[in-house]
Amino acid sequence: MxxxxxxxxxxxxxxxxxxxxxxxxxxxxxxxxxxxxxxxxxxxxxxxxxxxxxxxxxxxxDKRTLYGSVLARVHESVTATVRDAVDQELTEDRDLGDALTAFAMRVVTEAFPSSSYVAHRRLTSQGPSAPRLPEAVHERPERLLEERFALLAAAGELRVPDPRRAAKHFTALTVLLALEALREDPTEPAAQAEIPAIIADGVDAFLRAYRR
Structure with a gap:
């Protein structure tokens, strides 16, 4: 043999x-x-x-496997930024509103402007022939937020029947609205100046729905 x-x-x-x-x-x-x-x-x-x-x-x-490796690398870089923001900002020893605001601002100001995020957006928006990440890997950043919301709910900070849905609601109210404002020109001062208000309003709406 x-x-x-x-x-x-x-x-x-x-x-x-x-x-x-x-x-x-x-x-x-x-x-x-x-x-x-x-x-x-x-x-x-x-x-x-x-x-x-x-x-x-x-x-x-082959080229397809290489593309997948490139995509996985940039995705992991973006995920690492979100993981650090979750671990360092969403802690139980600070005011929940301040923690959520700091988390969202950090994602917007650190993840969005990064070369890895720009590459990730371009790689994931290419034609159907380009490889895609497995869904479980693609959703990993949101899963990190979902897991932290579950912990905050267990600690009595949030009322979260469905942590996954809560994570989607929070992201939609803050991060995605900020991304929409920055999409056309992230360096435009007017767009950048709008971000704190977008996040503050989003955090307020989220807490009215989910705070105990």
Whole structure:
């Protein structure tokens, strides 16, 4: 019976392998965002990453798998920003209104302007031939908020029969309205100045519906 022979990499070789993989992902992200999934070739990715086409295939198998890896990476970066905001702002030792406001402002001011979020939006808005993240992965940022709302409900801070629906309501009232205001030009001062009022109104509406 045949067995697969494995060879442990030396630290130096492992670093080179990781460096090549990162270079491929960086090159692929830039090209997929700029030119789109259909128009981007593995040859172009290899050239931009300064590796051979064979190296791209060795690491990722095919273009579809590489696109999925790029999308997963930028999604995880956005998710990490939301996770930090949940953990650091939605704590039980502060006023709930202040905590919700700080959380929403942090998502809007840190996640939305980030290059990862911009890339995520462009990657997920491409044609039907482009791969999509599994639904469970796509919803992970909202799930983090849902889990924290469940904990706040258990602590007596919120009245939340359905944490998932509550998370969707909060996001719609605050984050999504802020995103809509920023969509045309995130650098426009008038749009930026409107954000605190949008979030304050959204938090107030949410608390009137869900606060104990």
């Amino acid at each position: 045949a067995t697969t022979k494995t060879t442990a990499q030396t630290p130096g070789r492992r670093r080179r392998t990781e460096s090549k993989r990162a270079a491929i992902l960086d090159a692929a992200e830039w090209l997929f965002v700029t030119d789109g999934y259909e128009l981007t070739s593995v040859d172009a990715i290899a050239a931009r990453a300064q590796v051979s086409k064979r190296t791209v295939y060795d690491h990722f198998g």
